[in-house]
Amino acid sequence: MTIQWFPGHMAKARRLLIEQIRWVDVVLELADARIPISSRNPMLDKLLGNKPRILLLNKADLADTNWTSKWLTQLRTSSPAFAVSATTGTGVKQIVPELERMVLAKQTRQANKGIRPQMIKVMIVGIPNIGKSSLINQLTGGAQAKVGNKPGVTRGNQWVRIHERVELLDTPGMLWPKFEVPEVGQKLAALGAIKDDVLDIEELSLWIIDWLNAYSPDALLRYQISDAEVTLETLGRKRGCLIHGGRVDTLKAAQILLRELRMGQLGPITMDRF
Ligand SMILES: Nc1nc2c(ncn2[C@@H]2O[C@H](COP(=O)(O)OP(=O)(O)OP(=O)(O)O)[C@@H](O)[C@H]2O)c(=O)[nH]1
Ligand SMILES: [Mg+2]
Structure with a gap:
């Protein structure tokens, strides 16, 4: 069984990401706590360059907590990483302070030049159905972003203000053209990142x-x-x-x-x- 799903709207999402990334201060990468490696897009390193990144293991409420701690220890060697649940709200309060911490040096430099503090621009990226829109709703306490229990709900890019100083760009779920290890496709499909119609x-x-x-x-x-x-x-x-x-x-x-x-x-x- 080989699984592949990279429809036209994902290629478009990739183009939008490349266009928008220059306006962004920090990237919030959402991965699935149940598959913290298989759910990470291998194209991101190249697409994001050296943009500061926070890794969130979402749906932590569905994962084995022992494994989540082990993974966090390992993943934190390359970027800040937290376990969260966009639906229950667990862990979500850590996000804005961490974003502020990451842009502090830049904003201090700007303040020294007399530039007023700018909004912190954040882009949220991740595989389909991982909870990007749910997280935005959890952060704003509202229903700004459309959520659905199937991959491919968000289509265009959408900026949402989540805090007095933070603006977040919701993006459509994105996969990559080829799963080098077939098991990655199987795990993504098993956990709902791939449209059932193609399976x-x-x-x-x-x-x-x-x-x-x-x-x-x-x-x-x-x-x-x-x-x-x-x-x-x-x-x-x-x-x-x-x-x-x-x-x-x-x-x-x-x-x-x-x-x-x-x-x-x-x-x-x-x-x-x-
Ligand atoms: N149990 C659990 N379910 C979650 C969590 N986050 C999101 N969900 C559910 O996952 C489904 C997808 O959520 P969305 O927010 O629409 O996901 P998305 O990443 O915006 O999806 P696309 O726009 O299709 O890329 C919904 O049914 C959510 O209720 C979580 O932390 N825990
Ligand atoms: Mg969405």
Whole structure:
């Protein structure tokens, strides 16, 4: 199963990023706490140059907290990094003070030249469906940005004032043209960054079941399953996904598994390990 999703609107998002980056003081990069490596766009280093960056591991409420701490220790060697939850608000209060800290030197230099403090311009970037718009809403305490439980909700770029001195640019979710390691595509798909229409849901579910059996068997305890083939069947039967002749509707079963994994109903899970 090879997964790839880089439609025209993402190529456009990449062009917009290149155009806008010069106006930006700091980049807020949102990654998924459950896949802190697989959800980071490898093109960013080149696209952002040496722009200061804060890495946020969002959806930390759905990840294994032990793994999140281990990852943060490792990731902080290259940039400030925090675990947050855009929906519950956990960790979000640290963001504005950190942004202010990062631009302090520049603003002091400007003040010395008699230039009034400028707005801090921040660009938020990340894969589709990671919670960029939710984070903006959490920061403003409103519903400025459109949110949706599917990838590809935000289309154009949108500036939002999140604080008296901070303006944030919401951008559309962006992936990259090729996942060098196929597992990266599978993990992104499993956790909802890729439109389901371009996926073979049943095949993906079998991959997920294998992965869970190998790395997080507790997550499958509720289904009492040991083998990939049996799993979708058993799961479907338990959930009453039956078609004619008492056979199991495996597509429906796969959709249920995906939904439960993505919403954290199989327990907190971190899929990138070291
Ligand atoms: N559990 C949990 N869900 C979250 C969190 N942040 C966002 N979500 C959910 O993830 C889904 C996507 O959120 P959006 O804010 O629309 O994501 P986005 O990054 O703006 O997506 P695009 O605009 O499509 O790129 C929504 O269903 C949110 O409720 C979080 O920290 N925890
Ligand atoms: Mg959005």
